[in-house]
Amino acid sequence: MHIMEGYLPVTHAVGWGIASGTILTYCVWSVGRSLRSRPQDKFLLAASSAYMFTLSALKLPSLTGSCSHPTGVGLGAVLFGWRPMVVSGFIVLLFQALLLAHGGLTTLGANLFAMGIAGAWVARGVYSLARTARLPFRVATFLAAALGDLATYVVTAAQLAWAFPDPAGGFVASFTKFLGVFAITQVPLAVAEGLLTVLVMNALMAYDRRELETLGVVPQGGTA
Helix, strand or coil, X not given: CCCCCCCCCHHHHHXXXXXXXXXXXXXXXXXXXXXXXXXXHHHHHHHHHHHHHHHHCCCEECCCCCEECCCCHHHHHHHHCHHHHHHHHHHHHHXXXXXXXXXXXXXXXXXXXXXXXXXXXXHHHHHHHHHHCCCCHHHHHHHHHHHHHHHHHHHHHHHHHHHCCECCCXXXXXXXXXXXXXXXHHHHHHHHHHHHHHHHHHXXXXXXXXXXXXXXXXXXXXXX
């Protein structure tokens, strides 16, 4: 998913940077306010950010100028909502660009929008809808992580198609091609990420269900 350094046209890189930067500014303010009222969340938030960093660093060859990998966004989105994942996603992507040459600074805005914003928003939205529909906790977690992962790649395919439209078919043809290539590696990766996230949440449930109840992830005293 990480679009490599210098791959996007300047206008696209600047545009995605402004869009993501605006949302990031709001999320930094929102997360700062939340942590001041609940400082005990810092450890679990840091752990979910480390989970994101580790999974999203496991890249596989895919498209020229990009790659496929798990995103790790679903876990934190289920635990804390989408806003903290925007902040965590920015930190993760910045460190990966500087230390691992994974992604880049000029494409940081585009990558953040795809993974930290769109991916986290979809993951949290899917989890909330699944729980409203009274799906089991583990099913909701799996769907959130898997679909949040896939949403990231749909957005990345759209970003690339917008920047490099097909000479004959335009945006739609280019988007279809990018999405088709991503699907070969990303669909199984999304399923694997969903299953792994369920295992991690099972461990959290066994270790400290009370914290999950406090966060509103599972109902207090009820069945998950």
